[in-house]
Amino acid sequence: MGGGIHRTHIAQLRDKIASGLFPQWVITDPSIFELEMETIFSKTWQFLGHESEINNPGDYVTRWMVNDPVLLVRSQDGEVRAYLNSCTHRGAQLCTADRGNRSTFTCPYHGWTFQSDGALIGVTLGNKVYGEELRREEWGLRPIPRVESYHGMIFGNLSRDAESLTEYLGDMTWYLDLLVGRTPGGVEVIGAPHRWVVDANWKVTYENFAGDPYHVVTTHSSTVEVGISPRAAELPPRIGYHVALERGHAMNLSVFRDTPEHPYQGMPSELWSLFGEKLNDIQLDLLRRSSIFTGGIYPTLSFDSAPHGYEGDFRNFLNFRVWRPLGPDKVEIWSWFMVEKEASDTYKEESYQAYISSFGPSGTLEQDDTENWARVVQASRGWMARDKDLSYNNVYNYLMGFGRIEPDPLFPGPGTAYVGFNDNTSRLIQQVWLDYISSVVEEVNQ
Ligand code: FES
Ligand SMILES: [Fe+2]
Known part of the structure; x- marks a missing residue:
């Protein structure tokens, strides 16, 4: 059990994660993947x-x-x-x-x-x-x-x-209400899920959606340049919240300070009164001012919901995806398009076009991400990167906001909300991961 992973490695991981650092050898190590199979995927929803x-x-x-x-x-x-x-x-x-x-x-x-x-x-x-x-x-x-x-x-x-699904989801249910339970009919899946295999580690892909809006500034900058994502500077003021939830779940929201010209993420007006039937006042106000949601339900389900289009004509879409691990350096992506059952056929089609052109196997933003995830594993397979003693100082940097940023007490939803770019959510996810994998190692490898 745990193969080549011993208590000393766990102690090292505990020490590094507590310091805002994450050892690179973890990403491609086969023993870590075996441990994850045994301690995470065997018992999580x-x-x-x-x-x-x-x-x-x-x-x-x-x-x-x-x-x-x-x-x-x-x-x-x-x-x-x-x-x-x-x-x-x-x-x-x-x-x-x-x-x-x-x-x-x-x-x-x-x-x-x-x-x-x-x-x-x-x-x-x-x-x-x-x-x-x-x-x-x-x-x-x-x-x-x-x-x-x-x-x-x-x-x-x-x-x-296992504890019940709703216990496991915990406060994520409040946000799932906003995403998939906001109208009486709820959402439906259109078409079959797309699936394809990429070179990537599941922890990197999960964290990308759950705790890394920072990458958008660089990785997806070309989509703004060519006019298929909105230009942030031309939008009214927004607040970016990272919300860390228990058990490694996470929610990121980009929220306008005031009700924007196109409220409710730009969804069609015939749905607005339906939102009021299902959501409480706090949820409704948050949804009214929201622009983008991304996040995840640990360990392998992520979601994104954002406007996409061309030359100012943007449509919102909702995408859920599973990162099915095929090993430490391969992931099969399963990607679902979802939309409100009550939406018109025209909106469903437009929303689908927004999804398919930004995410999914043909999506522009998807390809931006995929390229970088592949480069992480490609650059993590070598001798230096896999050195478990860290003699080459091969640790990743999770120091953004470390010890500096306090939770925002005014954020209206559940969870611990941090404003602006920071690595707080990512560090909490790493802590959850470590708690899972360390249990077996600490029992067996004395
Ligand atoms: S009937 Fe023999 S394996 Fe299924
Ligand atoms: Fe991305």
Whole structure:
């Protein structure tokens, strides 16, 4: 357990993170990745999909919880269920399609057939080969131990003992209300999620959305220059809040001081009165003045919602994405476009265009980010960068605002809010990460 990671490494990490530094060797170290699999991905809530992707009985999608394949299905009784997508006979991947509608699933290997409630209902040659020996009721699909949802966002957890999803989300529920629960109908997913593989470490990508608006100034400057992102200097005054939440969740908001010309992130006016039906006055005021949201639900779900367009004609979009780790230096990105069910078809199309041209595999801002994340792992694989003794002083800098910036007591939402650029949220996320991975090492490696 923990491979080459010992208590001395944990002590070093504790010391460095407390000092606003993060050792570079951590990024590409395979033992760290193994520890993360064991201590983080085995027990945290991970996003599987949205209920609107499986509206009707028999609808299904196939997903992953890191390396565990998942069959997410709405069974004939209308319940959302999730199973390990692995046949109970000899383990073959049961369903190989991305999505569809079926009442039964037949394994391609020896033909066992399962119902959407998981029951084994068909065995090739049945009684002829097994006689009375096969008790079908013992060979149903294996359910993912915990499946719960919030505003239609379905999460799974591999640990039976995990706290409930709403407990795990904690104060993030207040912000999820703003993002996906702001109208009576809620949001729906349009199309299938895009997915593609990039060279990156999941901690870097998660932190990019959760705690690093600083990168926008440089990485995305060209999108302002060509006129596809708004020019900050031409907008009314805004405040940038980093909100650090418990368990590594985070929210960043760019909020106008006063109600702007295009309130509610520029969303169409026919939705405004619906927001008032679902949100309390504080949430409503914050949404009215908001421009951009980014953030994350630890460990692998991130979101962004921003205006994008051309020559001042901007549309807002809402994008959720999972960083599925494929190793220490690879991530499969799964990216969903979501929009209010009540929005007009015209707005849905315009919002989709804003998403697809900025994020997703063809997005301009996405490509800006991807290039840099790849460079982080490329530059972290060598001898110097992987030196665990830190004799080359190979630590990353998380010193922005260290010991200087106090939380803003006037911020109206829950969590600890810091104003302006700082690394406070990132340091808290690193602390959460360390608490997870250190538990096993401290027990085992004396
Ligand atoms: S592995 Fe599925 S039927 Fe044999
Ligand atoms: Fe970015």
